[in-house]
Structures are given as structure tokens and as C-alpha cells.
Amino acid sequence: MPQFLKVVRFQEALSLLLDRAPAHMEELVSLEESHRRVLAQDIYSPEDMPAFNRSTVDGYVVRAEDTFGSSESLPGMVRCVGKVEMGLDPGFSITAGECAWMPTGGMLPEGSDAVVMVEYTEKLGTDTILVSRPVAPGENVMHKGEDVSRGALVFKQGERLAAKDIGLLASLGINAVGVAKPYKVGIMSTGDEIIPVDQCPALGQVRDVNSYSLAAAVQSCGAMANRYPLVKDDIGSLQQALRRAWEENDIVLVSGGSSVGVSDYSVEVMLSLPAAEMLFHGIAVKPGKPSIGVAAGRKLIIGLPGHPVSALMVFYLLCAPVINPVRLASVQAEMVVNVASQPGRDDFVPVRLVREGESWQAQPVLGKSGLMRILAQADGFVRIAYEQQGIYAGDRVDVAIF
Amino acid sequence: MPQFLKVVRFQEALSLLLDRAPAHMEELVSLEESHRRVLAQDIYSPEDMPAFNRSTVDGYVVRAEDTFGSSESLPGMVRCVGKVEMGLDPGFSITAGECAWMPTGGMLPEGSDAVVMVEYTEKLGTDTILVSRPVAPGENVMHKGEDVSRGALVFKQGERLAAKDIGLLASLGINAVGVAKPYKVGIMSTGDEIIPVDQCPALGQVRDVNSYSLAAAVQSCGAMANRYPLVKDDIGSLQQALRRAWEENDIVLVSGGSSVGVSDYSVEVMLSLPAAEMLFHGIAVKPGKPSIGVAAGRKLIIGLPGHPVSALMVFYLLCAPVINPVRLASVQAEMVVNVASQPGRDDFVPVRLVREGESWQAQPVLGKSGLMRILAQADGFVRIAYEQQGIYAGDRVDVAIF
Secondary structure, eight states: OGGGOBOBOHHHHHHHHHHTOOOOOEEEEEGGGOTTOBBSSOEEOSSOBSSSOEESSSEEEEOGGGGTTOOSSSOEEEEEEEEOOTTSOOOSBOOTTEEEEEOTTOBOOBTOOEEEEGGGEEEETTTEEEEOSOOOTTTTEEOTTSSBOTTOEEEOTTOBOOHHHHHHHHHTTOOEEEEEOOOEEEEEEBOTTEEOTTSOOOTTOEEOOHHHHHHHHHHHTTOEEEEOOOBOSSHHHHHHHHHHHHHHOSEEEEEOSSTTOSOHHHHHHHHTSTTEEEEEEOBSEESOTTOEEEEETTEEEEEEOSSHHHHHHHIIIIIHHHHOOSOOOEEEEEEOSOEEOOTTSEEEEEEEEEEETTEEEEEEOOSSTTOHHHHHHOSEEEEEOTTOOEEOTTOEEEEEEO | OGGGOBOBOHHHHHHHHHHTOOOOOEEEEEGGGOTTOBBSSOEEOSSOBSSSOEESSSEEEEOGGGGTTOOSSSOEEEEEEEEOOTTSOOOSBOOTTEEEEEOTTOBOOBTOOEEEEGGGEEEETTTEEEEOSOOOTTTTEEOTTSSBOTTOEEEOTTOBOOHHHHHHHHHTTOOEEEEEOOOEEEEEEBOTTEEOTTSOOOTTOEEOOHHHHHHHHHHHTTOEEEEOOOBOSSHHHHHHHHHHHHHHOSEEEEEOSSTTOSOHHHHHHHHTSTTEEEEEEOBSEESOTTOEEEEETTEEEEEEOSSHHHHHHHIIIIIHHHHOOSOOOEEEEEEOSOEEOOTTSEEEEEEEEEEETTEEEEEEOOSSTTOHHHHHHOSEEEEEOTTOOEEOTTOEEEEEEO
């Protein structure tokens, strides 16, 4: 059905999918369940942290101006009027010429604005303190709200929460957060020649690799993977299976059994879904040319090549950024050999990373295209963009990590 | 109890903990559950992949020597004796001067050793094929076992399985793997001043941050986090709680409530566990000096500072490498400012990563030590080793990613 053919560049395919990405539902989760979840809303601080001006050292709390000009040879003199207790309101104030003993973490009394470290003081008699070094206003003090002030934007919508972020939320007393519900991603392999993993392939049969590798890749993007039974190469079976997966998921990945990719009637079946619209049919990339993008309602159907290496590469290129917009980890490396590329398509080259002194070297994993072990041996991949002729040995490249 | 004090360098503390890391139990999991698990054994291929010599192109299968010397002006001539069907044993062999039609993926007949792409052939009459380009033996052929040969080492013990690895296992028909059981890590916060997250702290009280942030950090290392109730500052409560956590886990993290760290009687309680042995008491690092390491039987008790920023930093420095020996992600960056360091200790400086053209810049996150938002704003940290005086602006550094 050549009228469907709509071959696009990689960047265009990706932006078409991103534009039509399904909406995320929202859910409230406790702080304990919030690890790695993506915030559905901005978060503002409900309170000042710290809640009061407090000392960051042991010493004497003073009015800073009373210490100006103090030195070892000519120490200042202040009168000690009390003692601040940890965890208690001081209950007194400091006026000109006065000071009070202050433990680390203690609350500054009214009137005071700085703390002299105990090292720079000396006690004289019962209540006179000699100060051998001046302090500036605010010195050795953590001000109320200095860490986080009440009403301040703490995290933005779309941020993924790490352990350190959960710590900040806990300290602000936020024990539940609104997060995006992870996408449900349906995964199905099609093709008469595909057999379950635990069977031994007869001639011309291949094991169902894609539903396993894609399910793991979907999980690593923080989404829920739903594996469906193998689908035979007939239009009725595919129609029934795809319809069900479309109803039960936000995104459906269909990988064709043949090395050529999803067959023409697969496209027909995809386009028979309600409100279905072809986004692209074929991408100018290597590997992954026979990929298909279809939007149906607020859901996406993505047809992947049948070959396991191509299917997984296309997942990382087109599906991972849609499922998990937080950037893929990448490292800078130096390419160690020339890599030629055909202009007019984006090439994606699997590479191994090798530490070389202070930096990383990227070594393309060699072997015939389509070898399974190429991906297993690779740490990531390098993109050679549409307009580039290739990469020279010595060029610095970004390696996207698998 | 100063007789316990045993201050060590960071590297020594880490290797003491690694030496005494609890043994991992082993379990068998299905391929679907194997994502991110760590292999407990080497894995060897049970079969050849591919299982037979197969064509990588459409064309005519030949004996390569029959095409030697062929050119466009003087094409070679071979007699077509049959047609190989996809997924079927050809059932005939090729002898001198013969060829057969061959689809991509088809099985090479006995006697043949190369495939001429259809583009370089022309049909003459009913069974004569003209060949306009010679092929070398093995050309356009994927040999039996060329991707993975039977008995070859596929993955080593200790490797963590990614999606791409699961794909290779599936294609080899391996549908269950022996993996290390994740550690159980108990987490408890101690201190009279610690209150649950959903309460509003009175003066001198702080919320229980550590058990939330440490639980998330433990999970991100692939281990199981068990949070325990808050423990009051009395020796009986701590003894009971620690004993229980020690029985129920492989590793127990105890964070002290006070900014000074776990108190002296905590050490006493740790050392009262069966076969307990002090590994270190104090580390020459900033932050995290008051950390404690105790081995008790084949289990570890690690005392962390009470301050949430220090506790989490020490977790990343000392606990994460023990729980998950697979390297922490890191990127190379250029430090943008001079950072001074006190010789005689390892300094760990939280930094933000900023993209600058082709490379990354590391900007230390500024602010008074101990601000919670410093970690939330940081992408990772840089180590200034014991013997270094500091880092200069422009130096290349490794940033370990949170």
C-alpha cells in the first residue's frame, strides 16, 4: 500500500511522536513511594527553613557592632547576661554591650545579630567576656528561611525526584507529592516464525526476543510494561490483539517478525483504530528504517523493525525520549577510528567506552550489522547526524548510555 | 569512650567495608524479572547463533571460486539448479558451476560458500545466471555460530543485566538466570529531637529526613530498604532496635540525631552485637567525619552523621559502593572556579553541571555548609583527594552523579 509511505528524518519522527505523546494522569503518592517519580506540579516551600535565626558555631552571641575594632592586643569587652539552651527559646534579649553563651544550633535572642566563636573569646571573672576578633552582622548565623524561604519554588513540574530531593521534601514536612502516573506500554511481537523463548527454533524460526528486551527497556524508562502473547501473521489476529492492547495502554509497541519490518497489512490494521492518523512510515536512519508511527486518539502505536538489534535501537531513539523526557545519561568521549556515514540519513553507531587516562575513548563495536552480541558488548551509541559525512578519529562525541 | 576512636582515611574506610561486605545469597529469576539484576554466575552460550550458515542478502548462492575473474565486460556463467526457501532446508547441494536462488536469511546448501547479490546478476534463458562481480568465500554469509558460538562466555558474574543483555539471553533461549539476592538494608534514625515528617517541629526539634532520603538512595542501588521506627536517645531502646535490625538485614544504617553524629553509647551498643568488631570510628573527610563502621558476624553496621546532607553524602561515598559495586555514573567536566581544600582529608564538593558548547562545566553549589538545598541543586560531587591542596579553575574533574 504505497500510498501510506511517508519517510521522514529522525528528528522529524521524534518531534511528531513528542507532539502527540499521551497526556499523563496524575496521582498522589507518599514520600516513601516518590523515588524516581516525575513531579506533576511545581512545589513551593510551606515554611521557612530554618524556622529561626540560629548559630552555626559554639560561642557567644552578640550585637556585631559591639565587637568592631576588637583585636588580640586590644580585645573588646561584653557582659554575659545568660545562656541559650539548645531547643529552647532564649527568653531574654541582648542589648548594647551584652552577650550570651550560645551552642551550635541554638536560637538567637532578640537584639543579637552575630556569634563570636568560642576560640576568639576569653572569660574574665564571672560575667565579662573578652573578644579578640570582630564579627560582621550575620556572621556564624543561619538566618530564618536562609536555606529555603517560605513560598520559594523548590522543585519544578517535570523534575524526577532523587534521594537528595526526597530529603529536602522531608525536611520541609512535605510527605506526599503529586506525580505523573507512569505510562502503560503494551508490547507485542508479530510473525508466524516467532516462537516462545523456551522453545528450540526449527529452521526459519526465531525466538521472541523483542518482547523481553523492550519490556526491560520500557521499565528502565520508569513506565509499566505489558507483554502480550505472540501474534500470528494474519490480519484478524493482529486486529484483535492490537485493539485490545490499544485499549489497555497509552503506547503500544508492535515489532514485526520479519527482518523487513512490520508488513503492509500491519499498517492497515494500525490505521483502522479509532481516529488513527499516520505520523510517519519509514525513517531515514540506520538501523531502524522500517519504523512506523501512528497516533490513534490520545495514544501512540509505534511499529518497530522485527530484528532485535534494530528494534531496541529504535526504542532508544524514538520511544525512550517520549516515555521519559529526562535526558538519557551521556558521556563525552574521543572516537578512536574514522567512521563513515551515508549522507541523507542519521546513523547510530554502537560503541564501547574505554577509559584512557583522564578521559573516555569510544570504540565502535565491529561486526556484521545485526549481530546480537554487538549491543551486548556496547556501552552506548553515537549519532552521526543527517548532514554529517562521518566522524574522524580524534573527534569528540557524545555517547548516549544504554 | 575514646578507646574506640580509630580515625581513618576515606579510601581505607571504603576498603575496610568492601572487605567485610556481606555475602550475597543467590536466586533463580525468570528473564522477565532479570532487568538490572546482578549475575551470580558466568553465562555460557548453550547453542550456536545463528544455528546454520545463512545469507545476509537476496541473490544467488554459489561456490565463490566459480565467480573469480567475473566482470561487467566478461561476466561469469553459472547454472541455476534450484531455489532455497526461507525456513526450509534446501535439500540439494551446489557443485562446480552451479548456483541457486537465495533469499535473505535462507540456509546455505551443502557445497556453497558465498552469495552474489541479485544486483550483480542477470538471468539468461531459463537456467543460466550471468555474474558481473566476483565474491570472496564467505561473502554475504553469516556463518553458524558467528554471532555467538556454542560454549562461548556471554556474560560474566557480577554484570548487571540491561535491556540489551536480556535480548541476547532471550535469543539464546536462556529464560532464567541465577542472580544475586539484593541486600536488605535496615535504616534507623536516632535522637530525642527527631520527629516524624508529618509533624511540625517545636523549637529544637527536626524532622526525620534521613530515613526517607537514605531509603530512596538504597533503592537506587538496587537493594531493599527497610525503614525502622525512630529510636529515642536511650541505651535500652537503641540496643533493642539495633539488635532487631541486625537480625533482619544484611546492612544496618544508623544515623545520629545530633549534628555531631552517633553518640558514644551508640558505638557501645554496636559493639555489643555478636562478633562485633570496630572497623573505623571517624573518617578524614568533609563532610562525614563522625561516621562509624562496625562488622558484626557477616553483617555491617554503618553509623552516619545525623545531619541530612552529611548522612546522604557519606551514603554515596561509603555505602553505595558496597551495596552496588557497579560504578556510579560519572561525567568529565571543567571546574569553573578555584576550590581550596584542607590537606589531610578528602573533601567532597557538591557541583552543578552546566553544558558549555561541547563539554560540561562543574560549578560548586555555594552556600553555608549543611544547607539542605545545596544537595537538591547539585547534580553530583567532585572528590578532592587527601593529598591534593585543591582544584584550580580549568582543571578537568570527574563528577560522580547523584
